Amino acid sequence: MIQFILKRLFVALCVCVAVSAISFALMFLSGDPAIAIAGSGGRAEDAEAIRIAYGFDRPIPIQYLDWVWSAMRGDFGQSIYFNIPVSEVIGNRIGVTLKLGITAFLVALVIAVPLGIAAALKPNGLIDRMALVIAVTGQAIPSFWLGLMAIVVFGVWYGWVPISGAQKWQGYILPVLVLSYYAIPAMMRITRSGMIGVLGSEYVRAAIAKGLPQHRVILGHALRNAVLPLVSLAAVQLGLLLSGSIVIESVFALNGMGRLAWESLLRSDLPVVQAIILLLSLLYVVLTTAADIVNALLDPRLRGTS
Numbered sequence: 001m002i003q004f005i006l007k008r009l010f011v012a013l014c015v016c017v018a019v020s021a022i023s024f025a026l027m028f029l030s031g032d033p034a035i036a037i038a039g040s041g042g043r044a045e046d047a048e049a050i051r052i053a054y055g056f057d058r059p060i061p062i063q064y065l066d067w068v069w070s071a072m073r074g075d076f077g078q079s080i081y082f083n084i085p086v087s088e089v090i091g092n093r094i095g096v097t098l099k100l101g102i103t104a105f106l107v108a109l110v111i112a113v114p115l116g117i118a119a120a121l122k123p124n125g126l127i128d129r130m131a132l133v134i135a136v137t138g139q140a141i142p143s144f145w146l147g148l149m150a151i152v153v154f155g156v157w158y159g160w161v162p163i164s165g166a167q168k169w170q171g172y173i174l175p176v177l178v179l180s181y182y183a184i185p186a187m188m189r190i191t192r193s194g195m196i197g198v199l200g201s202e203y204v205r206a207a208i209a210k211g212l213p214q215h216r217v218i219l220g221h222a223l224r225n226a227v228l229p230l231v232s233l234a235a236v237q238l239g240l241l242l243s244g245s246i247v248i249e250s251v252f253a254l255n256g257m258g259r260l261a262w263e264s265l266l267r268s269d270l271p272v273v274q275a276i277i278l279l280l281s282l283l284y285v286v287l288t289t290a291a292d293i294v295n296a297l298l299d300p301r302l303r304g305t306s
Helices: 002-028 033-038 044-053 060-072 086-121 126-140 143-157 169-181 184-199 202-209 214-226 228-243 246-251 257-266 270-298 300-305
Strands: none
Touching: 002 060, 002 270, 033 044, 033 270, 086 126, 086 169, 086 184, 086 214, 086 228, 086 246, 086 257, 086 270, 126 184, 143 169, 143 246, 169 246, 184 214, 184 228, 202 214, 214 228, 228 270, 246 257, 257 270
């Protein structure tokens, strides 16, 4: 098991190095970053002053190593638009994104797993058909349209919940429900397919033949093996919810990292964009690595497939 964990950590480290190189290269995708920061109305003298101030006149490998070393200490440079440290800009926004993403993930998990189990117990039954409708609509309806409809119906027509802002916890209700709606189908379907496969296995039939209660067979024997694929998928879904909430944060006027990334792109505030991409990518790597390790702990057979 230790060898498996070391291998996975080595792979994760390699991915982190690749992600950091890609994030750093974003600064140079539009050409000379000093000219991009100076803007279309900037003079050559301004661009030269920016080039010296930000260290763009040094060799690129030196700039990359210096940027990585600073990032490891939490220093992502200075925001061009806000003129304050990037870490401070992100620190003011990351709380909203974490609350939104983690709450939406938990809501999706609480709904998807029981629904997937219920659908697997009676394939083609009423609950299974309801689950199919949720899966199809969750994957087909655009998130911005569903968010706008939720605002119109529950915020404007009925006035049950606030339609924007995160000053009160009620402001998270609609964005959490809309965001979780897109994570439910994948987790629900993989739970359903896993349970159907496990319920047909010999050891489950043997447990039923022994006269064990249905809830003990499902929770004690079938669910553990059925959720193995769900562990990896749940890690991916959590990463997607934390990194892919740009549309939801914009629709509901939440000042999170997703909205900050979009605004920073429009303002050409490249240090902020670099830092957000790096942090979200590293979060994604950590989640998937942790999911692989948990899977290996639950199923020793997976340790030999690394």
